[in-house]
Amino acid sequence: MSINERKQRERLILQEKILDEAFAIITQQGIEAFTIRALAQAIDYSPRTIYLYFKDKDDLLDALVEKGYQASWQQMQNKSEKIKMLSADQRIAQQIEAHVRTALQHKNQYVVVLQLLRRPSFSPGQFQQQVEQVGKSDFASALKLCDEACLTLLWESFLSSLRGFT
Incomplete structure (x- = not known):
């Protein structure tokens, strides 16, 4: 080395x-x-x-959120070949299951990430954007009727309901 x-x-x-x-x-x-x-x-x-x-406290806090989303992204990538074979609604069900499982397995980190997401200065990172894009894409495939604004609203509602559950 x-x-x-x-x-x-x-x-x-x-x-x-x-x-x-x-x-x-x-x-x-x-x-x-x-x-x-x-x-x-x-x-x-x-x-x-x-x-x-x-560079500052906000950068560090954003990195904490990104670390949480990176774990989610890696989990999604590990299952990506199997998931591609599923229908959009089955993929959404898999995402719900993975989200709840992650929240229950890493409750403290999950709660911290949720708190940090609510900061006015929060800036989404690469992994959060990727996870959300996959989720929106699956919703779009399942719904086929929504434009981008509709998909964003549905996706955010979906996440809010999951976060309220966990």
Whole structure:
């Protein structure tokens, strides 16, 4: 392993440590109590080190949401070949099942992600956009009558009802 590869691996490990500890702090103390300084103290690094990985607190919080959606996207990709064989309504049923299962298996992280999604400064990331595009596409196939605005409304209603359930 080259020096650059080792440094990159160490960088990814520290970034994961930062995100995991941020989840832990928010889960235990709430989003209102979360600060970069408290996070730095918890991982025994300076706040400046955290800012090498995230430009500001909002960027870090967006990364937490993206991490949650990345897990969902990877789960979808693992099943993608089998799912392609299903009808749109069967795919939607699979998505509902996966969503509820994820929420129940990772309840604390799920609750944190839902809180972070409601922030006025929230900015959706690549994985969230991909997961939502697949969901909208399946809804479109199942409904065939909706335009983009209708699909967005139905998709957001669908997610809201799931989030209320879990």
